[in-house]
Amino acid sequence: MPSTDNQLSPDFALVFRALPGLYLLMSPELKVLDATRLYADTSHFKIEEIVGKHILDTFPENPEKTDEHSKQNVMASVNFVLANKKPHMMPVVRYDVPLQEGGFERRYWRTGHTPILDPAGNLVYILQEARDVTATVLQEQLNEQNRERLSMLTNTLHAVTWDYDIENNRMSWGVNLKEAFGYSPEEMGQPNTGNKGWLSRVHPDDAAAALESLRQAAEAGHKYWSCEYRFRKANGTYAYVLDQGYFIYDDNKKPVRQVGAMIDLTESKQSEETLKETNERFWHLLEKQPYISFMADAKGRLIYFNGNWYEYTGIPKGQVDGWSNAVHPEDSAHVLTSWNEATRFGHVFEQEYRIRSHIDGQYRWFLDRSVPMYDEQGKVKFWIGTLTDVDELREAITQIQLKDQQITNILNLLPAHLCLLMGPDHTCRYATHGIYQIYGNRHYLSKPAREIWPETEPINYPEVLDKVYQQQEPVSYKEIKLPITRHYGSACEDAYFNLQFQPLLDANLRIEGIVMSAVEVTELVLCKQNAQKSSPPD
Template sequence: MSTSPTPANEKERLKALDDYDILDTLSEHEFDRLTELASIICEAPISLVSLLDERRQWFKSAVGLQVKETPRDLAFCRYTITDAQFLEVGDATQDIRFKHNALVTGDPDIRFYAGYPLIDPNGYALGTLCVIDRVPRILTDRQKRALQLLAEEVIALIVERRKKQDLKNVEKLFRSSNDLVFVGSTDGFFKRVNPAFTKVLGWSEAHLLHTPVFELIHPDDIAATEHELKNLSLGHDTINFLQRLKTINGDFKTIEWTATPETLTGNIFGIGRDVSSIVIKDKMLAESEEKLRIFFENSQGLMCTHDLNGEFLSLNTAGAAILGYTPEELLKMGLYDIVPQERHAFLDAYLKQITATGQAKGQMLTRHKNGSLKVWLYNNTLQTSPREGTYVIGNAIDITERYRLEKDLERTKEILEQTNQVARVGGWELDIQQQKVYWTSVTKEIHGVSAGYEPDLATGIDFYKEGDSRNRISAAIEKAIADGTPWDEELQIINAQGKQLWVRALGNAEFTNSVCNRLYGTFQDINDYKAAELALKKSVETQEALNLELMKQVALVKEQDKTIEKIQEFKFLADSIPQIIWTSNPDGTMDYYNKHWFDYTGMSMDDTLFYGWEPVIHKDDAADDYKKWQQSLATGNPYKSEVRFRRAADGVYKWHLSQATPMRAANGTILKWFGSCYDIDEYKRALDLENRISQYEDFNRIVAHNLRGPSGSIRMILNMIAEAADEHEKEELLQMLNQSSETLNETLNELMRVLEVRNSKNIAYDTCNLNDMVKVTGTMLKGQMISKNAVITTNLQITSMQFPKMYLESIFYNMVSNSLKYSKPDVAPVIHITSQLANGRMSLTFADNGLGIDLKKHGKDMFKLNSVFHAGHDSKGIGLFMTKTQIETFGGKITVESEPNVGTKFTIVF
C-alpha cells in the first residue's frame, strides 16, 4: 500500500497538467536557462523543472542529472505539491521521510533539497522548480526568494507555451477550416486565402491571388460590393454581407462574409461561408462569430485605444483583467486614473510625444485595482480616421515579474561585488590563444596598480616574489596548461608600491578539443591572516601566563578571610587583570564582574544583572554552556566551558575559556563561586593548526605502512625469479611481479585521493565490496602468502559496507599481514575472515592459527604505538595502533581474543 502523499485536488490537478500538453516534450532553451540560473544562484550542482503525473516525476529541464524521469514514490517533490508551499530538506539522511529513499542511499546521493511548487493561474500545483546537492546545507533568504521568482517564471513559461500552442492551432484552423478565410485590401485583390477557397470555388490559390475579385463576383453584386469596400476603407466592419462568387465550373456560390479592416495597414480580414443551404448558413455563421470573439477576448497583453487626453475609448478583456478591472469600469476612466500621481509628469510627456511624432514606446507604471504596481512595455501609434477622428492605438505587455527579477539580479550582482571588496577577493582570467590577461578591480587593488592598468602574463608573474613563490606559480601555470591540474597556493608578491604581501592564488583550466584555451581563478589578500599566524605562539604563551597568575590570585582570595576589606582587595586585583573575573552566589546568581567585563562587552552592571550573558554569548554556544553551569551548580563540581563572546568594540566573537571553582565552608557547603573567562582565541587557532599537522603525520604513517607490503612482495618475487630454474615458473613469477606492481600503483593513486580528501576537509564514504577487499589484500601480500603456503578463507554474510575505501584497505592489509608475520614456523597460516550483522551493527572478524599473544602480559599495551610482542619479526608497532585509530575515527570499535601458540582473533564492530 502506497503511503505517498497526494494533493486533495489530485484528479483536477492531473487534468490541468494534461491540458498543458507538456509531458514528454523535447527540451526547450527557455526552461534550460531558468534551471541553469537556479543552479548558479543556489550554488547547487543539480537543478530540475519537475512535473508529476499519477506514476512518475518527469523532468522538463535538468542541470546536473542525466535521467528524464523517476518513479513518483521516490520524488521529494510529491511533498512540495501536496503542501503547495516551499519545501527545504537540509540533510535527507536525518529526515524520516527520505533517509531510506533510494535516491538518498544511492545515486545521485541526495542530501539537500529545496523546491517551490509550480502553481498555475487556477491554483493547481503541476510540479516544482527544485535544487539538489550531495552535501547537507540550507539556502539563504535571498536564494530562497530568487528560487521562488524563478519558479514563478517557469509557470509563466508553461502558461505562455500553452498560449503559443493555441496560436499555432489557430494557424492550423486557418489551413484546415471549411470556412473561406482571407486577407485582402481595398483595391479588390486577395493577399492571402485559405484552402477552403479552392475546395468551395475550385480555383487554385495562385489564380485567386492574381485575379481582381470583381472578375469573380456576380454582376448583380458588384455595386453592393463596392459600397462595402468603401465602408471598410473608412474603418467600418462588414457583417453578414451576402455575395455570389463564380466557381471554376461557371456557376455561383453564395458566400456570407464577415470582414473587418485594419486601418493601420489597409488590410481587410474576412471569413466567409457557403450559405447556399440555409442550415449550413446558420451553423457556419455562429461558429465564425464565436471564433472572432474568442480571438479578441483572449489576446495577450493590453490592447486599447484612447484619445489625446488619455481617456479610454476601447480595450480588450484580457488587458482589463490584468489591471484588475472589467472593460466597463475602465471605459469610465483614463490613463491618469491608473497611472500613479507621482508619474503624471511622465504621462504628460508621453501624450505630447505621441501627438507630435505619432509614435511612442517605452515602459509605463500603472496601479492595479488592489493597489499593487504593474510595469508595462508599450508601443503605441497615433491613428486618424474620418469617423473616429484622431486617437491612439495602444499595445502593451505586462513585464512586472521580469522587471522585478532583473532588479533582484542587479542587486545580487552588486552584493557579490561588495562582498569581494570586503573579503579582498578578486578574479582573473587568461585567454591562452590571445595571450590576453584580465584582472578584476580588487585584483588590481591588491597588486597596487591603477584601475586602467592592463596586465599581461609575463608582468603578472613578475609581481610574485623572486624565488620560491615565483617558481611555484610558474610551475602551476605550466602544469595546468599541460594537463588541466588546478592549483591553490599561498604565495608572496611585491606590489607596485614595493609592499610585500601574502596572497592566496587559485587557478583552473578550461579545455576545448583537448587543448587548453583558458585559465581562470581567484586572488585573495591574506596578509593579515599570515601576520596573525606569526604572532599566534607569543599570544598563546601570554594568555597562559596571565591565566596562571589569575588562578594564583583567585586561590589566594579563597584562602583569605571573607571580610569587606579583603573583598575590596579582591575587586581591585580583579580590575587590574586584563581578563574577565566574576563571582556567583551558591544558587548561581551573579553578584560581581570586574572592570574588564564591562570594557569588553560594553554592558553596564544593571544590564548584566538583568540580561546575563545572553546579549554577548554566541547563540551556538549558549545552550551547552548553560547546561554545564547548571550541572556544576547541582553537583558542586568545578565549571569549565569554552564559549565565544562578542566584543563591543568591533562586534567580533572571540573564544574564551570560562571556568569557576566553588569556595566551601568547613562543613563542605558552597559559600561562593569564583569564576574567570580568559581569551583563548589565538590558542584555539593554534590547536586547529596542530590538528591539521597531526592529520598529515597520520597520513604519512599510512603511506609508509601501506606501501611496505606491495614493495616487500615485489622484493620477494624478484628473489624467487632469481632462484627459479624453470622458464615457465619464471613467466608465472613475472606475471605476479606485474600484478604486484599494478597494486602498488593503485595504492599510490588511492593515497593521493586520500590526500585530496584531507585537503578538502571532507572524507567521503565509499561503497566497499568486501570480496574485492579480500582479493586486493591477497594481491598486495602475494609474495608472503606463497612463501608461507598461506590460505585465506571467508564467510561473508555481509558483502558490502559504507566506509572510506583507503582506510578499509589499510585495515584489511594490517590484519592479514599481522597473521602472516606472526605465523608458526612449521605450520601453514590459515586466515579466516567473517562478516555478519549482530544487534543492528556490522561485525568483521579476522582469525588465524599463529603464535598468539599473552593478553595477561601484553593486553594493556595491545594497541599502543610502538608496542611489539614478538622479537625477530621486523615489527615497528605501528600497524595495530593505526588500525585502532582508523576504526575509532569512524565510530567503530576493535577487540582482541588470543592464546599463545593457538592463534588470534580480532573483532571489529561498526
C-alpha cells in the first residue's frame, strides 16, 4: 500500500508501472508521483524525468498543432475531481508527443481522472487514465472526408446515396431515389426481403457478379467497392448504373457499415455505343482513304499502318518495325532525327522525303504530316499521320498541305476552342489545338498569361483575366476581330470570334482558375456586313 505522505513504496511502484494501461498517478497538489511503462513508451518520455513535476509541466507542447485548450481542459478536469471527489472524463483532445529525433507525432487522447480516497474520505491521489484514440479519430476524419466527397459527387452527378447497416441489415436511401429510379425508400424495402430488396431489381444476368464483387471486397478488407450492373427502374426499364461505396470496419476488421452511391450511366453507355460506332468509322476511314496513314504511341513508336503502306512498300502486312528501311538513304537520318525531336517536344511533324516502291524499285516523294492528339490533361496520347504522294505535285504543295490538314485533323476539330488557366497567375494547364491556331505557334502549357499574351490590343488579356479572377464574374467579347493562322505555313488573316472568360470554382465555391473559350463567327459577321452594304438607304 502507498504511504500517507504520497510517496510510493517500492513494491507498489513496481506493480503500478507494470499495469497494462496508460496510467499516471499524481498527488492532490498535482505533482506526478509515478506512471506506467506503457504510458511512458506511448508518450515517448522517461518516468524519472516527470516524477515530481506539476502535471501541466510534464509534457512539452507542439507550438504549431497541439489543441490550444488542452491544458485548460486538464485543469478543469482535475479541479472537478478535487472539488467533487468524483471521476471526470475529458473530451477527446489533440496532444502531440515529442520524438527523440526531433519534432512531434500527432496523437489524439481520451483522458479521465479518478480520485483515490483514504478510509476517512480524504483525497490521497488522483489517477489519470489516458487512452490513445488516434487511430479512431483519424478513421473518423477519413470517413468524414469520404462522406464529403460522396456528397459532392452525388450533388454533381445527381446520384442516389445509400447507407447499409450491415450488422442490423438495414438500408437507408438518399433523397434522389424517386427522381432517379422512380422508387420511394419504402418501395425499395430492406435487403434480403424477397421481392422488395435491392437485389431483386438487379438484372438477373448481373446479380451474381455484383454479389460476388461485394463479397470479395469485404473479405479482402478493401476500403472501396465499385461495380457496374443493370438496375430495374419503377417503369420496368433497366438503367446502367455505376455503384460505388466504401466499407467501415470495426476494431476486429469486420465490416459493419457500407456507404455509397448509385449513378445512372444509361446516357453514358449510349454515348459509348456512339463512340464505338465512331471508332469503327474512323478505322474504316483510315483503311479506305487513298493514301498511306499511320499511328504512333505517345513516344513516337509506330503501332499501325493502313493497307496502302504495305501495298506500296511490299513490307509484310502487320509489320510496323523497320519502316525506316523503306526511306531513301539520303533522307532517313534526317527523318528519324526530326521525328524523335517532334515526338519529344510534342511539335507537329511535317517533312518531305522519298520512299521506295517495291513494284519498280523507284523512290517517290511523300509529304509526311503527323500531329499529336492530346488527352484531357493536355498530354500527348498518340500521334496520327499520313504519307501523301507529292512526287508529281510538288509545285502544288500548299494545296496538298491544306487537304492533308483538313483530313488528318477532322476528328480533332471542335466547335469551340478552349484554354484552361489556373491560379492567380493564370498559368495555362490545357489548350485545344484551335488556341494554337488563333494565337500562333506560342508556348502555352505551364506558362502564365502575361508570357503567353504580352500584347494589349485588341484585348488586354492580363487585365481581363485579373478582373475575372478577382470579381469571379464572366466577361464576354462578341464578334471581336483577331488575326489567325489557319494552316501551317499560310498567311495571317483576320477572323471574328466570340470570346468568353468564365471563372472556374472549386467545390467550396472558391475560384481556382479561368476557362477561356473562343467560337469563330466569321461567316456570321461577314453576312451581316454584306447585308448592311446591300440594304437600301433609309
